Structures are given as C-alpha cells and as structure tokens.
Amino acid sequence: METPRGLPPFPLSPTGPAQHIASGTLVGARHAIDHVDDAVVALAGLRRRLVGAVHRSKRVAGLPVRDGEREAGVLSRARRVAARVAVPGDTADALMHALMSDACRQQVQAGNAGPRPAVRISMSTPVASRSFSAARLLRLLPPPRRLRPLLRRLPRVAHEPLAERILARAVRRVDPVTLDLVRGRRLGIELEDLGLAWVFAWSGERLLACHEPAEATVRGSATDLFLLASRQEDADTLFFQRRLILTGDVELGLTVRNLLDRLPWEDLPLGLRIVLHRGSHLLRAARDAHRA
Structure with missing residues (x-):
C-alpha cells in the first residue's frame, strides 16, 4: 500500500520523542x-x-x-x-x-492638567x-541566569545555527591568510549564566560549529561577553578581573583574541554593530540595577 502523497512514511506517535x-x-x-x-x-x-x-x-x-x-x-x-x-x-x-x-x-x-506649581530646583x-x-x-x-532553566530545554539545533551565523558574519572581513593560523583549531565559547556552550572551528573557507571537544574555551557571563564583543570592555581587563576565564590551549585562545582585536569595528555589518552596542549597554545597565 502506497503512502499518501505529502505524508511521512512512518507517522510519529503523539507521545513520541519528536513531539516531546x-x-x-x-x-x-x-x-x-x-x-x-x-x-x-x-x-x-x-x-x-x-x-x-x-x-x-x-x-x-x-x-x-x-x-x-x-x-x-x-x-x-x-x-x-x-x-x-x-x-x-x-x-x-x-x-x-x-x-x-x-x-x-x-x-x-x-x-x-494645567501648569505645575513652582518648585525649588535642586541639583541632586x-x-x-x-x-x-x-x-x-x-x-x-530578567537577569540572564533566570533564563538558564528555559534555555536548557531548547535543543542545540535551536540556538547553535544562530550563534554560528553571527560569528561567521563577524569574521568574514578578516584576512583569510591571517585566519589560516587557526585553520582546523577548535575554540569553545561558554555563557555560564545562560548555560549555553558552543565549539567553533575555521575550515579554511567558513566558520563552522562542531561537536568535538574544544582545544581552548573562553568562559564568562553573557553580559561580559557582549561587552567584549561590542568593544565596550577591554579583553585584558576582563581576564585580569577574572570575569572571563580562558582554559585549555592558552596560546590558541590568545591567538584568536589577537585576530579579533585586529578586526576594525567599522568593518562589522552595521546591523550587527547596532545590536552589539545597544545590547551591551542595556545588559550592563540592567546588571548594575539588579546589583543595586
């Protein structure tokens, strides 16, 4: 018996893993x-x-x-x-x-409502x-850590392609000859408060997400990584204050950081710059407000 056109050959159970x-x-x-x-x-x-x-x-x-x-x-x-x-x-x-x-x-x-009564102007x-x-x-x-239980429920395919695309757009203006220094090397990025982690490698033509263990990993909060990406905070300051931590192959991590430091901010796509700049300001202001 032929399967009706447009339907999957094996209908999924309402309680199957895909539905879950x-x-x-x-x-x-x-x-x-x-x-x-x-x-x-x-x-x-x-x-x-x-x-x-x-x-x-x-x-x-x-x-x-x-x-x-x-x-x-x-x-x-x-x-x-x-x-x-x-x-x-x-x-x-x-x-x-x-x-x-x-x-x-x-x-x-x-x-x-009419004019307000005159009041003494105070400077403070x-x-x-x-x-x-x-x-x-x-x-x-909500602070990023409150989103962690929610994001844990999302499958990797829901967020990994987006992270890959954003980083690929960020590095596409880097000289390919320079990127050959990290060809095939695997760098991990971990957002501790969100519970998200990815591993990326430069294939020689494009940046790709991979599921192999990272050779070096940069770990920190979403806010601090946003501040670093938007050039609102200096990498040396963040690492010195232990707000960002580099583990694994330190030489690889420093090489990647130096490559990104050479990328002129104005070479990034304008839309990405707007998101990074305004997003980092908002995240830092929200974090300061919660701490206060």
Whole structure:
C-alpha cells in the first residue's frame, strides 16, 4: 500500500520523542517571549519618562506638541533599523505609530492638567529620582541566569545555527591568510549564566560549529561577553578581573583574541554593530540595577 502523497512514511506517535522535544521547545519559546514582552513594556515606560522631559522643554520653549519633521525622521530611522534586523517595515511603522500616538496623548493630557506649581530646583533630587525610576524599570528585565532553566530545554539545533551565523558574519572581513593560523583549531565559547556552550572551528573557507571537544574555551557571563564583543570592555581587563576565564590551549585562545582585536569595528555589518552596542549597554545597565 502506497503512502499518501505529502505524508511521512512512518507517522510519529503523539507521545513520541519528536513531539516531546517540540512540546518542550514550544513551552520554552513562549516563556522567553513573555520575558521579551515584559522588556518591551518596561522600555515603553522608560520612553514615556523621556517624553515627559520633552514635553516640559516644549512648554518652556513655546513649541507645539506635534512635530511633523521629527515624526517623519522617527519613522524613517525605525525602518532602517528594521531592515537590518529582518523586521517587516509595516511592523516597524505600526510600532512607532503606536508609540508616537501614546506620546502625543501623554503630552496633551499633561498640558490639560494645567501648569505645575513652582518648585525649588535642586541639583541632586531630580537626577536621583530619574536614576531611581530608570533602575526600577531595568530591574524588570530578567537577569540572564533566570533564563538558564528555559534555555536548557531548547535543543542545540535551536540556538547553535544562530550563534554560528553571527560569528561567521563577524569574521568574514578578516584576512583569510591571517585566519589560516587557526585553520582546523577548535575554540569553545561558554555563557555560564545562560548555560549555553558552543565549539567553533575555521575550515579554511567558513566558520563552522562542531561537536568535538574544544582545544581552548573562553568562559564568562553573557553580559561580559557582549561587552567584549561590542568593544565596550577591554579583553585584558576582563581576564585580569577574572570575569572571563580562558582554559585549555592558552596560546590558541590568545591567538584568536589577537585576530579579533585586529578586526576594525567599522568593518562589522552595521546591523550587527547596532545590536552589539545597544545590547551591551542595556545588559550592563540592567546588571548594575539588579546589583543595586
């Protein structure tokens, strides 16, 4: 009897291993989305704080609430960023229109509330208040270690290809002759707080993930590795403070680090630079807020 076209030859059992993995992946992905949604709302709250400062400045300067040129610039900028991170333009438009509408409504409501009573201007209290509010918002972002149980449930095929692609884009501008120094060598990267670890090797043509033991491993927190990748922290400082640890073949680890140090920051793809730069700032600010 022939198998109907379009169906697998051996239907999977509803309780089979594939369904078990898919179920775990679904639960983990939804949990991660919930945390991302929390962060988006927290950032929207931070944006409203900044809009309040803009409104007060406009009121003093006698400027109207709406600024067509500024709004067009916001939409244009959002579309450029969206194109670099594979977000549809209409999605970016809808998001920015919602945020700008909320900002206008916020400013109109503040204007209708009438002038505020005069207060004595202090050089320390407003700054401390703003810092406290920003810290409260940043604490809503879950620290990376809380995501570890979730990420452990994801199969390697769910995150390894993404890590491989990001690193491959980062090193594609490095001189191939220089990369021949590490041809076939295996370097491991371990994010301790997230519980993620990968091993990569340069094949002579491209960077590939492999499942063989690493010859050298760089281990540290996701935040510190982000800071290193975005050039916000110096490698020597991170290693000296033991925030990053190199194990195994130290010579190989130092060779790779020196190769990456020679890579001009401006040669990295613009979208990757934006993600690294802004992501590292956000992670460091969130970590500082949690420690406080």
